[in-house]
Amino acid sequence: MSTLRSSRARSHPGAPVTLAHVAARAQVSLATASRVLNGSERTVGEELRERVMAAALELRYASHGPAQALARATTSIVGLIVHDVRDPYFAAIAAGAMRVAREDNLMVMLASTFRDPELELDYLERLRVQRARAVLLAGSGNTSRSFTQRLGESARAFEDGGGRIACVSHHGVSMDAILLDNRQGGRDIAQLLLDLGHRDIGIVTGPSQLLTVRHRLDGAREALADAGVPLPDSAIALGDFSREGGRDAAIRLLEASPKITAIFALNDLMARGVLMALEATGRRVPEEISVVGFDDLPVAEDTSPRLTTVRLPLEEIGARAMRMVLEPAGERRRIERISGEVVLRESTGPAPRRRRS
Amino acid sequence: MSTLRSSRARSHPGAPVTLAHVAARAQVSLATASRVLNGSERTVGEELRERVMAAALELRYASHGPAQALARATTSIVGLIVHDVRDPYFAAIAAGAMRVAREDNLMVMLASTFRDPELELDYLERLRVQRARAVLLAGSGNTSRSFTQRLGESARAFEDGGGRIACVSHHGVSMDAILLDNRQGGRDIAQLLLDLGHRDIGIVTGPSQLLTVRHRLDGAREALADAGVPLPDSAIALGDFSREGGRDAAIRLLEASPKITAIFALNDLMARGVLMALEATGRRVPEEISVVGFDDLPVAEDTSPRLTTVRLPLEEIGARAMRMVLEPAGERRRIERISGEVVLRESTGPAPRRRRS
DNA sequence: GCGTGGTAGGAAAGCGCTTTCCGCACTAAG
DNA sequence: CTTAGTGCGGAAAGCGCTTTCCTACCACGC
Numbered sequence: 192m193s194t195l196r197s198s199r200a201r202s203h204p205g206a207p208v209t210l211a212h213v214a215a216r217a218q219v220s221l222a223t224a225s226r227v228l229n230g231s232e233r234t235v236g237e238e239l240r241e242r243v244m245a246a247a248l249e250l251r252y253a254s255h256g257p258a259q260a261l262a263r264a265t266t267s268i269v270g271l272i273v274h275d276v277r278d279p280y281f282a283a284i285a286a287g288a289m290r291v292a293r294e295d296n297l298m299v300m301l302a303s304t305f306r307d308p309e310l311e312l313d314y315l316e317r318l319r320v321q322r323a324r325a326v327l328l329a330g331s332g333n334t335s336r337s338f339t340q341r342l343g344e345s346a347r348a349f350e351d352g353g354g355r356i357a358c359v360s361h362h363g364v365s366m367d368a369i370l371l372d373n374r375q376g377g378r379d380i381a382q383l384l385l386d387l388g389h390r391d392i393g394i395v396t397g398p399s400q401l402l403t404v405r406h407r408l409d410g411a412r413e414a415l416a417d418a419g420v421p422l423p424d425s426a427i428a429l430g431d432f433s434r435e436g437g438r439d440a441a442i443r444l445l446e447a448s449p450k451i452t453a454i455f456a457l458n459d460l461m462a463r464g465v466l467m468a469l470e471a472t473g474r475r476v477p478e479e480i481s482v483v484g485f486d487d488l489p490v491a492e493d494t495s496p497r498l499t500t501v502r503l504p505l506e507e508i509g510a511r512a513m514r515m516v517l518e519p520a521g522e523r524r525r526i527e528r529i530s531g532e533v534v535l536r537e538s539t540g541p542a543p544r545r546r547r548s
Numbered sequence: 549m550s551t552l553r554s555s556r557a558r559s560h561p562g563a564p565v566t567l568a569h570v571a572a573r574a575q576v577s578l579a580t581a582s583r584v585l586n587g588s589e590r591t592v593g594e595e596l597r598e599r600v601m602a603a604a605l606e607l608r609y610a611s612h613g614p615a616q617a618l619a620r621a622t623t624s625i626v627g628l629i630v631h632d633v634r635d636p637y638f639a640a641i642a643a644g645a646m647r648v649a650r651e652d653n654l655m656v657m658l659a660s661t662f663r664d665p666e667l668e669l670d671y672l673e674r675l676r677v678q679r680a681r682a683v684l685l686a687g688s689g690n691t692s693r694s695f696t697q698r699l700g701e702s703a704r705a706f707e708d709g710g711g712r713i714a715c716v717s718h719h720g721v722s723m724d725a726i727l728l729d730n731r732q733g734g735r736d737i738a739q740l741l742l743d744l745g746h747r748d749i750g751i752v753t754g755p756s757q758l759l760t761v762r763h764r765l766d767g768a769r770e771a772l773a774d775a776g777v778p779l780p781d782s783a784i785a786l787g788d789f790s791r792e793g794g795r796d797a798a799i800r801l802l803e804a805s806p807k808i809t810a811i812f813a814l815n816d817l818m819a820r821g822v823l824m825a826l827e828a829t830g831r832r833v834p835e836e837i838s839v840v841g842f843d844d845l846p847v848a849e850d851t852s853p854r855l856t857t858v859r860l861p862l863e864e865i866g867a868r869a870m871r872m873v874l875e876p877a878g879e880r881r882r883i884e885r886i887s888g889e890v891v892l893r894e895s896t897g898p899a900p901r902r903r904r905s
Numbered sequence: 906g907c908g909t910g911g912t913a914g915g916a917a918a919g920c921g922c923t924t925t926c927c928g929c930a931c932t933a934a935g
Numbered sequence: 936c937t938t939a940g941t942g943c944g945g946a947a948a949g950c951g952c953t954t955t956c957c958t959a960c961c962a963c964g965c
Contacts, residue, residue, distance in 0.1 A: 207709050209951055220915045225953060234953095236913065251705050256678040257623060258951035260614035261920045268657075268678075277643045282634045289633065289660055298674055300625075301648055301658040318901070319657055321613040321625075348608050352564050463850055470852075489791070493820055493850040495827075566921055577945040582923060590924095593943065615921035618950045 208250045217246035229254060260322060265353075269513070270300045270318035270326035272311055279488045280458070280505060284329050284359060287509025295517060297324070304330060305397075306432075308338050315345045317353075325355040325516040329509070331403035332362035339363040350520075357516035357525075359508055361392035361402045365524055371513045373403055373485075377410025377455075379533050380483050383499070384453045385418050388542035389481060392422065393451040395440040395461050397432035402526040404432075406484060407457050426451060430461065437464020445472065451540045452480055459484035459491045459500055466494050466538070477540030487534055496537035503531045553703055554839035565607045586611060601789060614795040617679060622710075627657045627675035627683040629668055636845045637815070637862060641686050644866025652874060654681070656666070661687060663755075664791075667694050670850035672702045674710075678690075682712040682873040686866070688760035696720040707877075714873035716865055718759045722881055726869045729887035730842075734767025734812075736890050737840050740856070743808045744773050744898035746838060749777065750808040752797040752818050754789035762787075764842060765813050783808060787818065794821025802829065809837055809899045816841035816848045816857055823851050823895070834897030844891055853894035860888045 211420065214224035219239050226235050227243040235243075246252075260266040268291050273281035277282030277346045285301060292299045300318060304310040318326050326349060333339060346356050357367035369518035384392055392410060397404040415422050428444035430436030437456050441464060444454065456462035466476060474480050476496055484491060508529055515525060571581035576596050580761040584592050584600040592600075603609075617623040626649050630638035633866055635850035642658060646890035649656045657675065668687065675683050678730065683706060690696060700721040703713050751768060754761040772779050785801035787793030794813050798821060813819035818843030823833065831837050833853055841848060865886055872882060 192573045211951075221952080222915055222954080223913090224919095225916095229953085231953085234913080239914080251708075253673065253676045253705070253709065255618070255951050257614040257617035258920090259953080261612070261922085262951075262953040263955095264920070266614060275643070276633065276646065277636070277639045279634070279636065279639075282636075282639050285658075286634045286660065289658070298657050298659070298678060300655050301642075301646070302655070303643065316610065319610045321655060329551070348610070351608075352610065452570055490847065490850050493847050568921075578922080579924080579945055580943090581946095583944095586923085588923085595945080612921050615950090616923080618952085619923040621923095621950070788942075825929075 202478040208252050209255065210252070212248045213243065213252050216250065217242040219243060228252070229259070239305055240490050266298050266322045266324060268300055268318075268321055268323045269297045269517070270302065270314070270321070270323040271513075272302045272304060272314050272318075272326065272328050272330065274304055274330040276301065276303050278460070279490065280460075281329060281446075283351075283488075283505035284509035284512070286326055287506035287511075288329075288513040289509075290506075291510045291513035291517070294471075306330070308333050308335070309456050312345055314340060315342075315349060319345075319349045319352055322352070323354055325357070325467075326508075327512050327516050328356070328358035328362060328499055329360075329512070331360050331401040332358070332364070332398045332403060334363070334405065343520065353519055354512035355516050355518075357512055359512045361406070363402065367515055367521075367525040368527075369515065370526055371403075371503060372506070372529045373406035374410035374413075374529060375439055376485060376503075376531040376533075377407035377412045377457075379410075379531075380485065380499075381411035381455060382418075383533055383535075384455065384481065384483065385414060385420065387453075387481065387539060388419055389453040390542065391426070391448070391451040391453070392420065393426045393428070393444045393448055393454045394422070395437055395444060395454055395456040395459065395465055396427055396429050397436065397457050399429065401432070404457055409451050411455055423448070430464070432458060433460050434464040434467070437461030438468045439464070441465040441468035442472075445474075453539075454480065456482065456484050459486045459488045459498060462498055462500065463490050463494055467500075476538055479543055481542075483539060485531075491534075491536070494538070499536045499539040501531040502532060502534045504529065555901040557765050565609050566612070566618035567609070570600065570603045570607055570609050572606065574599040576600060584781055585609070585826055586616070589824075593899075596857055612861055622656050623679045623681060623894065625657055625675075625678055625680045626654045626874070627659065627671070627678070627680040628870075629659045629661060629671050629675075629683065629685050629687065630660055631663050633658065633660050635817070636847065637817075637843055638686060640862035641866035641869070644868075645650075645684055645686075645870040646866075647863075648867045648870040648874070651820050654874075655675075663687070665690050665692070665699075668701055669698060669819060672706060676702075676706045676709055679709070682714070684866075685715035686717075687711070688717045688758045689755045690714070690899065691720070691759060691762065692821075702897055706871070707831070712873050712875075712877055714869055716869045718763070720759065724872055724878075724882040726865055726872065727883055727885045728860060728865070729885060731765035731767035731770075733842060733860075733888040733890075734764035735771045736767075736813075736888075737842065737856075737858050738768040738771035738812060739775075739895065740890055740892075741812065741838065741840065742777065744772060744810075744838065744896060746810040747777050747899065748783070748805070748808040748810070749779065750783045750785070750801045750805055750811045751762040751779070752801060752811055752813040752822055753784060754793065754814050754818065755784050756786065758789070761814055768812055780805070787821070789815060790817050791824070794818030794820070795825045798822040798825035799829075802831075810896075811837065811839050813839065813841050816843045816845045816855060819895075820847050823855075838896040838898055838899075840896060842888075844888075848891075848893070851895070856893045856896040857891060858888040859891045 286458040424448040428440035430440030484500040491498035659671040782804040785797035787797030841857040848855035
């Protein structure tokens with residue numbers, strides 16, 4: 192009977208059990224209990240060790256994280272700030288980063304800013320308060336000068352507090368980073384379109400203050416310029432970085448430039464939207480018009496035709512970024528570059544012959 | 549000059565600034581500084597208040613979360629345990645839950661178990677260590693008796709520590725919950741198939757130890773039984789709860805039961821896989837065979853034909869669950885039920901006329 | 906037998922906060 | 936003028952740990 196009762200001990204609200212309780216029950220000092228239960232350099236005699244273990248088990252002791260953090264002056268928390276968990280792009284990065292965090296026995300605090308830069312700053316501040324060991328900024332950087340500066344200051348403050356910080360993609364701020372070669376990707380995919388004979392190319396772009404957008408667009412511009420193919424303003428339509436944004440932008444684009452034979456959507460979500468618009472207006476892809484995206488999210492294979500796009504190894508990127516930010520700070524800023532590669536699917540085809548102009 | 553310097557103060561590693569520094573600089577006591585900087589009942593005189601604020605700003609003071617947690621005996625952390633962030637189902641729930649957490653000024657620790665029940669227990673324990681205020685279990689429950697029991701014990705231990713815990717979906721454990729009516733959903737969607745005249749219906753199912761799977765399947769079984777339509781074992785194929793799992797299962801299913809005119813995939817991801825298999829084998833949907841899924845994830849609208857499925861308001865579910873778990877514990881177990889509704893798209897059609905048998 | 910090292914256990918000093926309790930100054934009431 | 940009441944500031948006692956130091960003890964060598 193008594194064993195039964197003791198095994199159910201503390202299953203009532205009462206005051207939570209602390210190390211002191213464990214120590215008392217095991218008849219040892221606090222120091223010893225601490226050494227046994229939380230990896231310490233010092234060895235503890237076999238007998239005491241067992242007494243402590245047993246007591247901890249019986250009391251169902253769980254150490255007090257915040258107290259440990261205070262005493263040790265370090266936590267086992269890392270922060271991860273993304274734009275939106277629902278966006279598969281960020282979900283993939285998050286998954287990679289979380290895998291690495293887990294390997295290092297760290298808990299991750301995830302924050303979604305929903306693309307609000309202020310929230311990004313706010314979360315960074317909160318992570319500073321939490322004394323996160325490291326923070327990973329995974330959203331795309333912003334082109335706003337003043338925002339960039341404030342972000343830089345916050346990052347500096349965070350580091351002064353002893354934390355590490357790094358980002359994925361350009362952020363216009365000097366910190367360790369995994370840089371995605373969005374420009375080259377934009378260039379490559381535009382070149383693909385050119386190689387297929389397309390000369391009237393439209394672009395469906397996202398919010399222009401995102402650096403990712405800007406770089407992909409720049410890459411495409413370069414490729415077109417090199418080939419001497421014009422890209423009038425009317426061939427560029429802007430929308431949200433989402434399905435709906437892509438669809439709406441495509442509709443406007445088709446009105447403004449009905450002659451285009453190919454559309455480069457700056458990410459796969461938008462490309463999906465473009466496909467929706469094309470389907471709604473009865474245009475065949477790729478026979479009448481080709482469509483390409485960017486990122487190679489799962490959706491790229493879910494559409495029909497499947498999307499030609501630029502593959503980014505997102506989980507790998509998340510993992511490497513997390514690994515980088517968990518390393519001790521180096522002397523100099525660390526940069527790793529990752530580039531995407533074009534994956535050819537069925538949404539692209541040779542340019543149709545020119546219709547009567 | 550001096551203002552400039554002082555505004556840049558502490559931009560060097562040195563020891564981090566504490567409340568004591570702020571208090572010293574503002575020439576007030578620790579108590580006063582604390583009261584000013586961290587909402588307290590007590591009022592502080594205008595002058596001192598301003599001095600403290602100024603000092604904090606100049607030093608770029610950030611309070612020490614763990615220390616506050618220790619002193620206040622409560623944290624501003626909530627935990628969220630899901631199977632996989634990459635799965636849009638969980639991403640949506642997470643987004644809803646995170647929105648509510650944000651409204652309450654809480655930080656969320658997100659953990660992905662990748663469907664490993666041991667990890668679920670492990671993370672729950674870690675969240676107990678972190679003294680999370682509340683934990684939301686979002687994965688589907690498990691049918692394993694022993695696991696369920698251990699989960700129950702861990703949950704109890706967590707609650708004994710003063711935290712709240714709740715789950716989405718059945719977990720076979722008594723705790724507050726948002727219950728999804730998976731059985732009814734399965735029933736409804738199967739009924740839809742029946743109403744369309746299908747009599748040879750196949751099912752592509754996920755891991756059978758998931759309660760979600762079991763309930764959806766049970767619902768479908770009931771509908772078929774009520775209609776007197778047989779469901780032979782050969783008409784059920786099992787796979788991973790993913791695209792690939794759905795595809796592979798569909799291939800096996802079609803071999804085992806070539807006569808089927810409709811397939812119910814237990815979630816949209818699997819349904820997408822089914823569509824892939826059907827496309828690969830040249831079967832037209834829905835003319836030759838109808839396909840339905842479950843969840844109504846974005847992918848349901850990305851495929852062609854678009855998927856008929858059961859819509860679950862996932863973000864709403866995540867939000868309500870978080871709200872529930874943040875409320876003080878009630879006397880009795882709290883349960884909210886949410887049911888899905890069939891949304892009709894193009895992947896379903898009337899059963900083709902029986903071929904020669 | 907004594908000094909010497911090495912080892913295991915414990916006492917206690919923090920870690921950075923919050924909050925109780927105390928005291929002072931001032932006002933209002935008697 | 937005294938007394939009670941009120942408002943504000945500060946001293947100090949924790950919160951639950953870790954870790955430094957100190958002490959006691961043992962084994963060993965000479």
